[in-house]
Amino acid sequence: MPANAGWVFxxxxxxxxxxxxxxxxxxARYTAANYRVEFVLGQFGTSSDTLVFTGLAxxxxxxxxxxxxxxxxxxxxxDTIPVTTVSGSATYTAQYAPVTYTITFNLxxxxxSEDTLELTGLAIGDPINIPNVTANPGxxxxxxxxxxxxxxxxxxxxxxxxxxxxxx
Numbered sequence: 785m786p787a788n789a790g791w792v793f794x795x796x797x798x799x800x801x802x803x804x805x806x807x808x809x810x811x812a813r814y815t816a817a818n819y820r821v822e823f824v825l826g827q828f829g830t831s832s833d834t835l836v837f838t839g840l841a842x843x844x845x846x847x848x849x850x851x852x853x854x855x856x857x858x859x860x861x862x863d864t865i866p867v868t869t870v871s872g873s874a875t876y877t878a879q880y881a882p883v884t885y886t887i888t889f890n891l892x893x894x895x896x897s898e899d900t901l902e903l904t905g906l907a908i909g910d911p912i913n914i915p916n917v918t919a920n921p922g923x924x925x926x927x928x929x930x931x932x933x934x935x936x937x938x939x940x941x942x943x944x945x946x947x948x949x950x951x952x
Contacts, residue, residue, distance in 0.1 A: 792817050817841050819870050823862075824877045829853045837870075844870040851878055856908060858883055882907055885939045889915050894923045894946040906936045917944055924949040 787793045797811040819840040825831060833849030840846070848866045851859040862876040887903040899915030914932055919925040926945040 787814055791815070817872075819844075819873045821846055821870060821873065822875045823849050823866075824875060825851060826878055826880075828857050828880045829859060829878050840870045842871055846870060848876075853880055856883055857881065885936050887912055887936065887939070888941040889928075890941055890943040891917060892944055892946065893920075895919045895925055895944055908936055908938070910936045912936060919946060919949065922949055923947070 791814040794813040794815050797813060800810055801808065817840075818838075819842070821837045821840060823831075823835045825835065829851045831849040831851050833847065835849055837844075837846045846868055848862075848868060853859045857880040860879040860881050863879055864876060866876050867874065884904070885906045885908070887906060889897070889901045891897065891901065895917045897915040897917050899913065901915055903913065912932060912935060914928075917925045923946040926947050929943045929945055932942055
């Protein structure tokens with residue numbers, strides 16, 4: 785028996801007879817819907833907002849919580865797009881992804897390298913592979929403009945330093 789929004793069909797006021805023996809009247813019983821909406825953060829995020837809404841009826845409004853991910857992760861959204869006007873019970877699960885970093889080696893047009901000059905998709909603590917540099921004719925590679933750590937600490941760009949090469 786279909787119910788109007790916000791109501792759930794609970795059955796009939798009496799058990800209907802399986803055989804027709806004459807006129808009969810049955811009254812449908814309904815109770816107000818009691819929906820629950822939950823936002824599951826898992827172990828990788830926190831929120832000071834309400835995460836579980838109970839005792840809801842169709843048409844009630846809820847607020848989607850703000851999520852603060854743990855360090856090293858970004859909050860990517862929910863497994864399905866949350867609906868703020870209740871139409872039934874629902875559970876939404878937070879989705880996270882690692883924060884990634886890029887290390888760029890800029891040769892300033894004065895040298896070349898067979899190694900990768902832009903390292904992408906790196907996480908904090910990943911090793912940094914420093915490229916070997918070959919100076920273009922007329923230049924001598926002198927090093928980098930700053931100390932290059934052994935491991936990723938965040939996004940960084942290192943520029944190669946060259947000096948004019950004058951053979952003796």
